[in-house]
Amino acid sequence: MIHIKSVNIDKKKVLIRCDFNVPIKSSKIISDYRITSSIPTIEYALRKRSKVILMSHLGRPVEGRYEDRFSLRPISNFLSKILNFPVNLVQNYLQDEDIVYKNDEILMLENVRFNKGEKNNDPFLSQKYAKLCDVFVMDAFGVSHRKESSSYGIAEYSPISCAGILFSKEIDSLSKILEKPISPVVTIIGGSKISSKLAVIKELSKISDKIIFGGGIANTIISSSGLKVGRSLVEKKLIPESKMLLKNSKVFFPIDVKVSKKISRAEECFNKSVQSIEDDDYIVDLGEQTIKCISQIVKNSKMIIWSGPLGIFEIPNFSLGTKRLIEAISKSEAYSLAGGGDTVSAIEKFDSFDKISYVSTGGGAFLKYIETREIPIVSKFKG
Numbered sequence: 001m002i003h004i005k006s007v008n009i010d011k012k013k014v015l016i017r018c019d020f021n022v023p024i025k026s027s028k029i030i031s032d033y034r035i036t037s038s039i040p041t042i043e044y045a046l047r048k049r050s051k052v053i054l055m056s057h058l059g060r061p062v063e064g065r066y067e068d069r070f071s072l073r074p075i076s077n078f079l080s081k082i083l084n085f086p087v088n089l090v091q092n093y094l095q096d097e098d099i100v101y102k103n104d105e106i107l108m109l110e111n112v113r114f115n116k117g118e119k120n121n122d123p124f125l126s127q128k129y130a131k132l133c134d135v136f137v138m139d140a141f142g143v144s145h146r147k148e149s150s151s152y153g154i155a156e157y158s159p160i161s162c163a164g165i166l167f168s169k170e171i172d173s174l175s176k177i178l179e180k181p182i183s184p185v186v187t188i189i190g191g192s193k194i195s196s197k198l199a200v201i202k203e204l205s206k207i208s209d210k211i212i213f214g215g216g217i218a219n220t221i222i223s224s225s226g227l228k229v230g231r232s233l234v235e236k237k238l239i240p241e242s243k244m245l246l247k248n249s250k251v252f253f254p255i256d257v258k259v260s261k262k263i264s265r266a267e268e269c270f271n272k273s274v275q276s277i278e279d280d281d282y283i284v285d286l287g288e289q290t291i292k293c294i295s296q297i298v299k300n301s302k303m304i305i306w307s308g309p310l311g312i313f314e315i316p317n318f319s320l321g322t323k324r325l326i327e328a329i330s331k332s333e334a335y336s337l338a339g340g341g342d343t344v345s346a347i348e349k350f351d352s353f354d355k356i357s358y359v360s361t362g363g364g365a366f367l368k369y370i371e372t373r374e375i376p377i378v379s380k381f382k383g
Contacts (some may be wrong), residue, residue: 001171002162002381003032004041013051015133016164017151019140020056020075031348034142034361035075040163041139041164042083042106051101053132054079054087055109055150056140057118058093064116066091069299078107094128112150119148126153139164141171142361144262145368155380163381166361173358174369177303177337181207185333186293186301188325190215191308191341194238199371200340204305205248210297212323213253214310219283221245221253227274230259230281252297254286258311258318265315284322285311295328304329306356307340307367312336313349322346330355336341339366 008235018038021029023356032348062068073089080087081175093099093109101107111200117125130136138144142152155161164170177185177260180267184294187208189197194217205211213221219232224242238327245251259281271287286294298304306329308320326347338347339360353359360366369375 001168001378003168004044004162004164007135008164009048009050009135011047011049011051012134013132013137014045014137015051015053015055015129015154015158016045016137017140017154018042018054018056019142020054021058021142022075024058024074024209027169029074029078032078033344033348033353033359035078035362037166038081038139038164039083039085040213041137041166042079044165045137046077046083047105048087050135052106053099053109054106055112056130057113057143057150059113060109060153061113063113063118065128065313066114070111070113072108072111079106085340093132094125099118099132112148115149117149119146121147121153122151123153123156125149127157129154130157130159134159136161137164138162138163138338138381139166141167141362142365144349144362145230145257147367147376152377152380155377163378169358170360171367171369171375173337173360174366176335177305177375178207178370182335184301184303185303186210186212186297186302187297188212188214188310189217189308190306190310190322192216192233193235194220194242195235196341197307198238198241200367201245201306203371205250208250208305210252210301211248211250212294213251214286214294214325217259217308218253218310221251222274222283225253227240228277228279229283229375230277230279232281232283252293254290255293257283258285258287258320260284260318262269263312263315264316265293267317269317273318284315286319286324291321291324295324298325298332298334299333301334304332304334304336305370306336306338307343310344310349313342313346319349323350326350326352326355341367
């Protein structure tokens with residue numbers, strides 16, 4: 001895979017596709033992990049005296065229509081401060097391919113999803129992007145599983161295309177476990193729906209010694225074992241597949257859970273065995289004995305893959321299982337990899353980025369790579 005450091009970018013126009021799709025409220029960035037993860041690539045290009053141009057999407061605007069709430073201006077302002085370097089937002093870059101580039105500045109192209117044809121990988125749009133640069137750098141792992149103009153099509157027409165520092169680190173971190181697993185490997189799967197992770201579970205079962213289920217996914221597993229789950233979220237259509245998973249001796253699902261009568265910040269929760277769940281109960285977190293079992297399994301592992309919170313972690317009373325998992329991972333000597341869904345949000349909530357070996361910036365891309373071990377854009381970076 002061609003890496004940015006193996007390409008001559010000195011004084012070249014370098015267009016970096018980043019993933020700045022972060023939550024923003026009232027022009028304030030709520031989570032900056034994806035932005036700060038891109039900084040090593042940006043700073044490397046600056047050190048090479050490149051003319052740096054950044055591009056990203058934000059949210060899901062209607063193509064061809066500008067909406068201020070989806071503008072990248074809050075992100076350009078944020079980057080200017082943390083880089084201590086001017087980052088200027090450019091809006092009409094498709095109309096004027098000869099962008100005026102001043103010395104000592106970074107240009108940020110306005111949200112690519114304002115452009116018609118972006119999501120459909122329109123060739124004409126891809127060519128317009130490519131004409132803006134001498135070198136295209138793909139650093140947006142989070143969108144790399146999709147074939148879109150700014151993350152795939154541009155590489156068809158750019159004079160030189162390569163992988164950025166973040167993108168390469170993502171692939172290397174996943175490959176470390178998937179291609180060279182060191183037993184015992186423990187996989188922890190949480191989140192709300194098993195349907196979104198069934199293919200991933202099947203793939204990870206090939207390299208895992210233990211597969212632990214939590215969150216809403218565990219509800220479906222518990223239900224498939226013939227036990228009640230009260231009013232908890234269950235994917236009934238996935239019961240047959242879940243029953244098949246239970247035949248795998250590697251599978252561990254909760255032996256006790258925390259339940260509540262309402263999903264509310266003010267609501268208390270109580271510990272119950274999975275055999276004692278009542279019809280009006282909501283499963284909201286892992287139980288005390290389950291937490292102890294998982295902590296011991298994690299302690300004895302050599303490699304850990306974690307995707308998805310183990311309870312309704314956004315509510316403090318229902319977050320203990322996820323919190324204790326992070327603590328167990330931090331105490332373990334195992335190599336740990338986390339990503340997918342709300343995993344990053346949970347890690348951020350407990351200020352625990354430094355407690356996990358690598359936290360992926362990818363959601364769907366993280367899961368898709370585990371499932372297929374392929375990313376479309378990588379074929380464009382072959383040396």
